[in-house]
Amino acid sequence: MLPVINIGPIAIQSTGFILLLGYFIGSWLTSKFAQNIGTNTDVIENCILISLLLGLVGARAGFLLQNPTVLVNNPLSLVSLTPSMLNTGFGLLVGGLSAIVIAQKNNLPLWPTLDTISPFFLVIFASIHLANFGSGKDFGLATNLPWGIHLWNASRHPVQIYALLLVVCLFLWFLLHTKGLMTNGYVRSGVLFNLILASLGFITLFTRAFIENKVLLAGIDVIQLISFIILALSLGIIYQKVYRPPERxxxxxxxxxxxxxxxxxxxxxxxxxxxxxxxxxxxxxxxxxxxxxxxxxxxxxxxxxxxxxxxxxxxxxxxxxxxxxxxxxxxxxxxxxxxxxxxxxxxxxxxxxxxxxxxxxxxxxxxxxxxxxxxxxxxxxxxxxxxxxxxxxxxxxxxxxxxxxxxxxxxxxxxxxx
Amino acid sequence: MKKQLFIGITLAIISFSLIWLILTPVLFPVSRIDASISAPQRGFTAPGFSLQTPQESNHSLSDYEGQPVLVFFWASWCSVCKAAMPGLQAVYTDYAPNGFTILAINTSHQDTLATALNYFQSQGYSYTMLLDLDGAVSQEYQVRALPTSVLIGGDGVVADVVIGSGVSEGYLRARLDQILITMEED
Missing domain, CATH: 3.30.70.560 (7,8-Dihydro-6-hydroxymethylpterin-pyrophosphokinase HPPK)
Structure with a gap:
């Protein structure tokens, strides 16, 4: 576990650093992929960047709406560099809506654009798990298995490593399938994206079982349930696109x-x-x-x-x-x-x-x-x-x-x- | 891939996933984190310690049982720590009547004690300054960067760990409000 990377007198928080690195690598791969399959590179890159920034603003606004007294007492809290003062759900909502508005405004076609963003999703997914591994967040259940890692005073499932290994395999398949980001590999646009989404849903559903802190609803982990719904929907869309193409x-x-x-x-x-x-x-x-x-x-x-x-x-x-x-x-x-x-x-x-x-x-x-x-x-x-x-x-x-x-x-x- | 093969594989994946989803609570039950395990991580009991003030008065974390506590690791050479400390004072002034305490642990093993003491007193901070002379508590709390702030609830369980400048006044007020409401409900 390495929450902070000390380089001489400089202390870099590993979570922020890994996520930022993930953003740059994901964005770079998406830009290469967009150039090769002919989608709108500049608009897609801008769309990702602006949605992320607006998502961050939304996450902060969501937190302050939840805690209005903070804003009243300390108006400067609005711009303070405090990662803990973010409301993830509200941030995702604002970021997602911003992406839809930007895409619509620039007439970005839905499925080819989503196909293009697939490598970004893969890299960000891997970055989140690597960052969690670094910070010790979302740690695994205690285990006696020989590959358990010592964390928080117990031998635990290296659950973030499970997810990372699976997503690395998926990424290698992705590179092979797209012939090194040259083609989306399917006649119907959207199949590639849904395949990646279904795979990420499956990986999350599978690995969440080993996590200690689950978000429970009637005994079921909410994240696992959402992952299952995403998996089922994505497979349904793939079936629709590949085996029930339009009649004309x-x-x-x-x-x-x-x-x-x-x-x-x-x-x-x-x-x-x-x-x-x-x-x-x-x-x-x-x-x-x-x-x-x-x-x-x-x-x-x-x-x-x-x-x-x-x-x-x-x-x-x-x-x-x-x-x-x-x-x-x-x-x-x-x-x-x-x-x-x-x-x-x-x-x-x-x-x-x-x-x-x-x-x-x-x-x-x-x-x-x-x-x-x-x-x-x-x-x-x-x-x-x-x-x-x-x-x-x-x-x-x-x-x-x-x-x-x-x-x-x-x-x-x-x-x-x- | 042929349609029948795709349908077969899809049904297998969906069935496995559904069974895995349903069996997860049975195969991997969520156990409340063992209260006897202490670790400087959210959800665990905060590791106990006993340190002295510059005036050689002893303070233990266990002295503050039932009260929310902020353990703040700092050093006089750390400008980010010093930037955060006036905000902590403002929150302390407002929330001390609710039982809130700040234990500002000076990482004295890597600081000049006289400089640290001079700074703390000159600013007129009224919360408690403790000295980690041999660095044992810093090590126990896995402090890798300064400031490191550990917010502990009234039940002695770590509510949050914030590394760096994130322990702002606004953040602290919001989290304390939540902790105090939870304590009232319990």
Whole structure:
């Protein structure tokens, strides 16, 4: 037990130090993860920081509301550096509400954002247990087991170490599963977060049994009960997301062509209508080819959206077969009769490695090219990017591609423009 | 993972968790912390001690049975301790009529006694100053940083341990109010 770390004349309280270190490591990992899966790094980082600060303010305010005479007698108590003068419940409430308000204000999408924050939760969970081990708080029941630690004049279950070992195993699995924070590893957003939440709930439920000071309600430990509810809810959400996906999946497709472009786009649109039934299609937009090595200089693009009962894999296979039928040679970037890119699939954010290579959904071009965003604005003006929540205006502001884009007038089904 | 396999694993986890939740009070009953075990930690009986004032008068923790006591470890070179002490005096003045006592234990084994005494008297503090000449009480209370404050309830059980500047006037008043209410109810 080491409540204070003495470095020469400096005494550092281990609890505060470990929690602060946990915050920085968790925040850094979350920022790396956000960059890799495409969620809004800056807003998420700020959201965590501001919620924590407001949570602390709320915890102090909660304490003073509970003890109003303290504020009356000592108004300076409001800002004193006294960790004991915090009301945890009120702090969590204020911090949580602040996070929701900030997330809503910045249009942060719920599940992709929560997936991104998973490493933060893991590190903070580990930090709390390490800090408790350091301060001797939440110590274990007395035991005769050989691995009992001597604490508070008895040999006790090293309960914080049990939790730490389990969360370290979970963290290693997390790193392996996400390929070193490169992908969330599931097609449905939110599965990763709920899996982590369920695991943390299980670890808490299991290890709390060995704690001496339980918070009892009718003989049952309240923290264990809450953990059980979290575990059950999280598993329920995972089941819902993985095994009961929506009956109709909203899909956004970009069509492009640089050979017999107008004819190929019309044919492509017809094929999409036959396979999926198109809801909306944009006008055709003409731009210079982004692949400078290509001999062709002009590209035509069009966006379509539709809803389908097909899975992501089935949609991709259909798109590839339509591309092939147009005469597209895989790997040939010079001559492209028809290029079909899946831009979004529902509001999910994921990476898939298949025989066609590494696929990113939402497609990265959605944030790069005006020939994608301009037609998107036409068919879906209220569009919000599934990963970072940016609106059309927000995306346009960040695009560096300034090639000239010409909107062609209405396109007839016979491929002529007028 | 196949749907049936997921459902099977989920049901196994939920069943195990539910059984664990229900059996926890049976397998790991919550025993009230053994009153005979003393430790400088919340919930345990405060370790007993007997020390002298600079005027060589003996004071034991057991002398204050039934009263809330703040044991405050300090040194004259510790600026954080000195910053907290006027606040302690204000609380002591207000709560002494309710039986509240402050035992300000000077860690004399790592302080200059004359300087400490001079400081304490010059400030006019009216609570009790004790001398831990050999550091035995500091060691018993596992004092690793100054100030360390141990708030003890009327039942002799440690109510709080605060390391550092956290023992502010506001905090102390709030905790004392709670302790006094609990004592009245008992």
């Amino acid at each position: 999946n909203a899909v956004l497709i970009s069509m492009g062509s640089n050979i017999d472009s107008q004819q190929n786009l019309v044919k492509g649109l017809e094929s999409l209508k036959t396979e999926f039934g198109v809801n909306k299609s944009s006008s055709i937009y003409r731009s210079r080819d982004i692949n400078k090595h290509s001999g062709k200089v002009e590209y035509l693009n069009q966006l379509v959206n539709f809803s389908t009962s097909m899975s992501y894999k089935e949609v991709i296979e259909k798109l590839k077969s339509i591309e092939k039928a147009s005469g597209r040679q895989p790997g040939d970037k010079h001559s492209v009769p028809l290029d079909l890119d899946l831009l979004t699939y529902n509001n999910d954010v994921f990476h898939v490695q298949d025989q066609h290579g590494l696929q990113y959904v939402p497609h990265p071009d959605l944030l790069r090219h005006r020939h994608i965003v301009l037609p998107l604005a036409e068919i879906s003006p209220g569009f919000k990017h599934p990963a970072n929540g940016l609106s059309i205006q927000g995306i346009m502001k960040n695009i560096k591609d300034n090639r000239k884009i010409i909107k062609m007038k209405e396109v007839t089904h016979h491929g002529s423009t007028r």
